Amino acid sequence: MDELLELLKDINPDVDYETEDQLIDGKVFDSFSIITLISNISETFDIELGPQYLIPENFNSAKAMWAMIQHIQEDE
Amino acid sequence: MHSFKKILRTTLLFLLIIAFISVGFMELYFRSERDYFQDGSERAALAGTLDTLFLGASHAYRAFDPTVIDPILGTHSYNLSGALMSMRSRLLLLQEEVSRNPVKTVVLEVSFNTMSRVRRKEGIEGDLYTMSRIDSFSDRVGFFFDFYYNEWPDVYYKFVSEGVNVLISKLKGQFVQNKGDRKYGFVPTGPGSYEFTDDYQSIYRSRWNTVSDSIDEENADCLDQITALCKEKDIELILVTTPISKEFLCSSGDFDIPYRWYSQYAQAHGLRFYDLNLYKGIETLFPDDEMFFDTLHLNTEGAERFSQLFAELEQRMRSGEDISDQFYDSYEALAETWGLQ
Amino acid sequence: MSILSVAFLLFAAGLIIVYYLVPKKAQWFVLLAASMFFYCFGGWRSVGFVVATALVSWASALGIQKKTDAQKAYLKEHKAELDKAQKDAYKAQMKRSRSRLLTLCLFFCFALLVFFKYTRFLLAQFGAEQSAFGIRADDAIRLLLPLGISFYTFQTVGYVVDVYWGKVQAERNPLKVLLFTSFFPQITQGPISTWSELSCQLFAEHSLDYTNYVRGAERLIWGFFKKMVVANIVAGYVKDVFANYPQYAGLTALAGAFCYSVQIYADFSGYMDIMCGLCQMLGIRLTENFDRPYFSKSVAEYWRRWHSSLGAWFKTYIYYPIAVSKWNQRLGKWAKQRLGKAFGDYLPATLALVLVWFTTGLWHGASWAYIAWGGVNGLFIIVSMWMERPFAKVKNLLHINESAWLWRAFQVLRTFILVTFIKVLPEVGTLRQGLGLWKRIFTEHTIPTSLGRLLPFATDHAAFFAAVFGVLLMLVVSLLQRKGSVRELLERRVPYILRLLLFAALFFMIVYFGVPASGGIGGFLYAQF
Numbered sequence: 053m054d055e056l057l058e059l060l061k062d063i064n065p066d067v068d069y070e071t072e073d074q075l076i077d078g079k080v081f082d083s084f085s086i087i088t089l090i091s092n093i094s095e096t097f098d099i100e101l102g103p104q105y106l107i108p109e110n111f112n113s114a115k116a117m118w119a120m121i122q123h124i125q126e127d128e
Numbered sequence: 129m130h131s132f133k134k135i136l137r138t139t140l141l142f143l144l145i146i147a148f149i150s151v152g153f154m155e156l157y158f159r160s161e162r163d164y165f166q167d168g169s170e171r172a173a174l175a176g177t178l179d180t181l182f183l184g185a186s187h188a189y190r191a192f193d194p195t196v197i198d199p200i201l202g203t204h205s206y207n208l209s210g211a212l213m214s215m216r217s218r219l220l221l222l223q224e225e226v227s228r229n230p231v232k233t234v235v236l237e238v239s240f241n242t243m244s245r246v247r248r249k250e251g252i253e254g255d256l257y258t259m260s261r262i263d264s265f266s267d268r269v270g271f272f273f274d275f276y277y278n279e280w281p282d283v284y285y286k287f288v289s290e291g292v293n294v295l296i297s298k299l300k301g302q303f304v305q306n307k308g309d310r311k312y313g314f315v316p317t318g319p320g321s322y323e324f325t326d327d328y329q330s331i332y333r334s335r336w337n338t339v340s341d342s343i344d345e346e347n348a349d350c351l352d353q354i355t356a357l358c359k360e361k362d363i364e365l366i367l368v369t370t371p372i373s374k375e376f377l378c379s380s381g382d383f384d385i386p387y388r389w390y391s392q393y394a395q396a397h398g399l400r401f402y403d404l405n406l407y408k409g410i411e412t413l414f415p416d417d418e419m420f421f422d423t424l425h426l427n428t429e430g431a432e433r434f435s436q437l438f439a440e441l442e443q444r445m446r447s448g449e450d451i452s453d454q455f456y457d458s459y460e461a462l463a464e465t466w467g468l469q
Numbered sequence: 470m471s472i473l474s475v476a477f478l479l480f481a482a483g484l485i486i487v488y489y490l491v492p493k494k495a496q497w498f499v500l501l502a503a504s505m506f507f508y509c510f511g512g513w514r515s516v517g518f519v520v521a522t523a524l525v526s527w528a529s530a531l532g533i534q535k536k537t538d539a540q541k542a543y544l545k546e547h548k549a550e551l552d553k554a555q556k557d558a559y560k561a562q563m564k565r566s567r568s569r570l571l572t573l574c575l576f577f578c579f580a581l582l583v584f585f586k587y588t589r590f591l592l593a594q595f596g597a598e599q600s601a602f603g604i605r606a607d608d609a610i611r612l613l614l615p616l617g618i619s620f621y622t623f624q625t626v627g628y629v630v631d632v633y634w635g636k637v638q639a640e641r642n643p644l645k646v647l648l649f650t651s652f653f654p655q656i657t658q659g660p661i662s663t664w665s666e667l668s669c670q671l672f673a674e675h676s677l678d679y680t681n682y683v684r685g686a687e688r689l690i691w692g693f694f695k696k697m698v699v700a701n702i703v704a705g706y707v708k709d710v711f712a713n714y715p716q717y718a719g720l721t722a723l724a725g726a727f728c729y730s731v732q733i734y735a736d737f738s739g740y741m742d743i744m745c746g747l748c749q750m751l752g753i754r755l756t757e758n759f760d761r762p763y764f765s766k767s768v769a770e771y772w773r774r775w776h777s778s779l780g781a782w783f784k785t786y787i788y789y790p791i792a793v794s795k796w797n798q799r800l801g802k803w804a805k806q807r808l809g810k811a812f813g814d815y816l817p818a819t820l821a822l823v824l825v826w827f828t829t830g831l832w833h834g835a836s837w838a839y840i841a842w843g844g845v846n847g848l849f850i851i852v853s854m855w856m857e858r859p860f861a862k863v864k865n866l867l868h869i870n871e872s873a874w875l876w877r878a879f880q881v882l883r884t885f886i887l888v889t890f891i892k893v894l895p896e897v898g899t900l901r902q903g904l905g906l907w908k909r910i911f912t913e914h915t916i917p918t919s920l921g922r923l924l925p926f927a928t929d930h931a932a933f934f935a936a937v938f939g940v941l942l943m944l945v946v947s948l949l950q951r952k953g954s955v956r957e958l959l960e961r962r963v964p965y966i967l968r969l970l971l972f973a974a975l976f977f978m979i980v981y982f983g984v985p986a987s988g989g990i991g992g993f994l995y996a997q998f
Contacts, residue, residue, distance in 0.1 A: 088813075131676075138682075142972070145969055289985075
């Protein structure tokens with residue numbers, strides 16, 4: 053989880069990722085930040101983020117992202 | 129099921145409102161008699177006085193002038209004809225007038241395509257004129273549903289939009305009834321500007337046959353009904369073909385086909401029939417460029433002269449004179465006199 | 470079947486009646502029969518293509534699904550025995566096998582699309598003469614052009630890709646896939662739906678519901694009004710300006726361009742209203758395509774609100790896959806090292822956008838004018854993306870209040886003008902003609918001395934006033950929609966009988982103004998896709 057938080061802070065350090073849950077819907081991340089984030093996540097956690105995971109629900113909060121990452125890792 | 133009842137109620141109510149307003153607009157148009165062919169109230173006012181009726185399509189509409197014919201024959205006539213009027217419409221209007229007038233004579237105009245024209249192919253225009261003239265609401269409703277199913281939207285649009293137009297013009301204070309120069313149903317065309325040719329030779333050489341020999345069943349049926357109605361009411365039915373331009377006669381053919389058919393029909397039913405195109409000397413009396421509006425219709429002056437000629441011929445025939453020698457007995461014979469090859 | 474016909478109204482009425490009479494389980498089958506009837510109505514010759522696409526997609530999706538299921542089962546069974554390397558090798562092998570199937574399916578579907586839509590364009594690019602290919606063959610292609618091929622190909626391909634990605638389960642019943650592919654409300658002009666959005670609507674059981682019925686009918690009538698009264702009257706003006714702009718004043722040409730914006734919105738969204746309304750009467754919720762797009766504050770936002778289902782399709786199936794693909798990410802990293810952080814961030818997205826807009830342009834039409842149009846749109850979006858951060862700094866410096874209504878009004882107006890100019894480019898005729906219209910607007914400076922001279926095409930005054938009234942009505946409705954559903958508002962505020970009369974009035978406006986306007990122009994603009 054800490055690695056994830058670090059990645060997020062890298063993109064936008066001003067957000068409190070513990071509480072923020074409108075990262076996508078609230079437009080905290082713009083579209084290419086998302087793309088950068090996705091590539092960083094897939095590289096850091098060595099998982100394949102197939103397009104089926106690219107839905108707002110999975111990225112709206114750090115918690116959601118972490119759950120998604122774990123889910124993918126388990127599947128593999 | 130509660131939903132179903134509410135849906136049904138709303139749908140029916142909506143359709144009812146649409147129908148009601150539609151009829152309102154249409155009636156506004158019909159009763160306004162804005163257009164020159166809408167003569168319903170004039171005919172209603174003349175009810176009980178008419179003893180002669182002229183019944184045909186546009187050839188007759190523009191040819192028989194009651195104000196010229198009546199003084200000569202001592203009749204009270206009305207020209208019931210209309211543009212593109214089908215045989216069925218002729219029967220309908222005849223039935224209406226016969227039921228409220230002491231009619232003694234009916235002159236039915238028959239031309240080269242009266243019996244062969246197919247209503248379904250020709251479209252709604254003629255019947256639109258007829259419907260605009262019907263002066264009873266229930267008759268109008270009946271007539272509307274007599275159109276072919278696929279024509280209903282067009283007829284609906286036509287009369288609703290005309291109703292809206294009448295309403296708009298009334299609201300603007302610009303509503304005007306255009307009676308044209310209508311005289312007892314007859315409407316003159318005006319002088320016309322068709323450029324007639326006199327090179328009949330080359331026209332004749334390049335002529336093609338436009339005359340069909342197939343009789344449409346509905347037309348034949350309506351003719352039978354007209355004949356029967358006249359017989360029943362003791363009305364003399366006369367079949368007459370009005371003059372058409374020499375240019376048209378030369379460019380088309382074979383007019384003997386309908387001519388023979390009408391002759392046989394008339395003979396079989398004991399009716400008088402004569403074709404003014406075969407009247408000897410008609411070309412000199414009615415030169416194309418002076419007397420015709422276009423190749424098929426007489427102009428104003430032509431109508432006056434024709435009405436006069438018609439009345440005079442009728443007078444002579446009614447007094448017992450046999451004038452058959454004043455007519456050629458076929459179009460073939462007529463063509464021979466032209467000297468064309 | 471033309472939507473603007475009594476035949477369609479009878480078809481819709483018949484469908485509604487039969488739909489609610491049959492057992493609920495059979496309702497989707499009625500929709501399938503209706504869709505096939507609708508498709509074949511204009512000519513049955515090309516129905517084979519849509520059926521073929523549906524069947525190939527059904528089979529491919531099922532095949533992919535089987536492999537996915539087999540993989541899951543195998544891995545579960547042999548979880549303990551295999552090590553990671555073996556698992557990875559197996560997964561890679563299965564993935565290759567699934568990819569092959571997907572590729573075959575995509576190839577088939579897109580080959581048909583390219584053949585029908587782009588043959589002439591491609592041949593022209595390679596210098597081949599039409600006559601060499603055979604004029605008759607060209608005519609045959611046009612004659613056979615399957616209705617809605619651009620729409621149903623994309624929609625169906627989306628389904629197969631969703632199965633490949635594991636987003637949805639493949640459907641076993643080929644007839645259901647056929648319905649999804651050929652569903653008649655969407656076939657001529659979209660919207661393009663995903664399987665998860667649409668299948669739950671299509672295959673659910675629907676009972677008669679008064680609110681859905683009435684609101685659907687209201688929307689249907691409103692759609693006809695927009696299409697027949699506003700769009701078709703204004704279409705005449707647009708046609709006139711596009712043909713005669715070299716003789717018109719610049720302001721007249723500009724008016725013509727704005728008329729085009731009005732026309733295409735009223736036309737396209739009117740069609741959507743008719744179909745969404747009809748679907749609502751059937752209890753089906755169709756994907757929306759428009760969200761008052763002319764109120765957008767930027768070109769990027771505009772494309773999220775105009776024909777949004779197409780934008781969503783491109784985003785899901787082209788933009789994201791390209792943007793997050795490995796090679797693109799590697800390129801981004803390389804760019805970050807060599808060219809700086811900005812390039813690193815934006816380059817992958819930019820490349821993806823270029824591809825998206827190239828294909829979007831091409832999808833709209835097989836010509837350079839449309840590709841240019843796509844390119845211009847793409848350029849605006851890419852530039853605004855790159856400029857977003859610098860612009861934010863500038864706005865801060867100038868103390869521009871983003872939420873002030875004046876600023877927002879400026880943004881909306883600016884976007885509307887921009888979008889109008891872009892839109893009009895490929896519609897005048899060739900690219901050269903489109904540029905000619907632009908040139909005319911900017912270089913011809915005479916000021917027309919009267920309204921009549923400004924709008925020489927508005928010869929029928931009654932129709933003109935009807936169109937203006939229609940546009941104002943649309944504007945009012947749009948403004949009201951910001952607060953909520955207008956139909957709901959009508960239900961609360963307007964008495965029942967008055968509501969009936971209101972829609973009756975719309976009906977008569979449609980008859981009196983819409984019918985004559987639709988005689989010559991007719992058909993919907995997007996229908997040639």
